Amino acid sequence: MVVITHTLPAYGFLQYFLLGGAAFFSAIVGGISSFGSGLVLTPVLTPILGIKAVIPVMAVAMTLGNLSRVWVYRRHIQARTLLQIMVPALPCVLLGTYIYKVLPQNALELVIGVFLLVIIPVRRYMAKKHFTPTPAVIIGAAIVFGIVSGALPGGxxxxxxxLLGIGLIGGGIIGTDACIGMITNICKVIFFFSFSLLNYRYFLYGLLIGACMFPGTYLARWLLNRMHIKAHTLLIEILILFSGLYFILSVITS
Known part of the structure; x- marks a missing residue:
C-alpha cells in the first residue's frame, strides 16, 4: 500500500495567494476553451505537494472547478452524449489511478512532462480532423480518456x-465536457482514497483550490464572446510547453 508521506511546507500568505490566483486563472482557461485547467495547475502544485499528491489533490479541485462550469452551462448539457462517454470510461479511470499509484516519482514526472509536450501537436492535428464518430470510435475514445484521466492531467x-464531431458547440460542449470531468474526478477522488494516495488534509487543500476556481468560471463566461480564441489557445499552448519542460528538467536534474 502506498501512503502519502510528503508534508506541506510552511508557505506564507503570498504563496497561498499566488496559488489561489493560479486556480482562478486555470478556471478562466477551462471556462473559455473547455481544456487546460488541470494542465495549468499541475506545475504550480507539484513543488508544494509532491508529484504523488498533485493529481489526487487536483481531482478534488477539478471536481469543484467542473461543478462551477456544470452550473453555469447546466441548460446545455447533453445527457445522451454524457452516458455514451461515461459508461465505458469509468472502469478505465480505475485502471489509470492504479497506474498512477504504482509508478515511481521520477517516472511520473517524466511521463507527465512528455505527455504535456506531445499533447500540443496532437491537439492541433485532432482539431483539424472534422469527422462524425461512430459508436465504436466513441467507445474507444472513452476508454483512452478514462485511462489518461486516471493517471495524468488534461485527459x-x-x-x-x-464532442465536436458529435455536433456539440458553445455552451453544449463546455457544459457536457464539464459534467464528464466532474463525474470522472469524483470517481478519481474515491479511487485515490482507496489507494491511500489522498488523505483528508489534501482533500481539504483541494477544496480550497477548487473554491478559488468558481469566480474564474463566471469571468470566463463573460470573456467567451470577447476574446479571440486563437490568441487564447496559443497562450495555453505556451503554458503547456513550459510545464512539460519543467517536469522533464526536474527529472534530468534530480
Whole structure:
C-alpha cells in the first residue's frame, strides 16, 4: 500500500495567494476553451505537494472547478452524449489511478512532462480532423480518456474532437465536457482514497483550490464572446510547453 508521506511546507500568505490566483486563472482557461485547467495547475502544485499528491489533490479541485462550469452551462448539457462517454470510461479511470499509484516519482514526472509536450501537436492535428464518430470510435475514445484521466492531467483533450464531431458547440460542449470531468474526478477522488494516495488534509487543500476556481468560471463566461480564441489557445499552448519542460528538467536534474 502506498501512503502519502510528503508534508506541506510552511508557505506564507503570498504563496497561498499566488496559488489561489493560479486556480482562478486555470478556471478562466477551462471556462473559455473547455481544456487546460488541470494542465495549468499541475506545475504550480507539484513543488508544494509532491508529484504523488498533485493529481489526487487536483481531482478534488477539478471536481469543484467542473461543478462551477456544470452550473453555469447546466441548460446545455447533453445527457445522451454524457452516458455514451461515461459508461465505458469509468472502469478505465480505475485502471489509470492504479497506474498512477504504482509508478515511481521520477517516472511520473517524466511521463507527465512528455505527455504535456506531445499533447500540443496532437491537439492541433485532432482539431483539424472534422469527422462524425461512430459508436465504436466513441467507445474507444472513452476508454483512452478514462485511462489518461486516471493517471495524468488534461485527459479531457482526448474527448474534444469526439464532442465536436458529435455536433456539440458553445455552451453544449463546455457544459457536457464539464459534467464528464466532474463525474470522472469524483470517481478519481474515491479511487485515490482507496489507494491511500489522498488523505483528508489534501482533500481539504483541494477544496480550497477548487473554491478559488468558481469566480474564474463566471469571468470566463463573460470573456467567451470577447476574446479571440486563437490568441487564447496559443497562450495555453505556451503554458503547456513550459510545464512539460519543467517536469522533464526536474527529472534530468534530480
Amino acid at each position: 479531457g483533450i482526448v474527448l474534444m474532437p469526439i
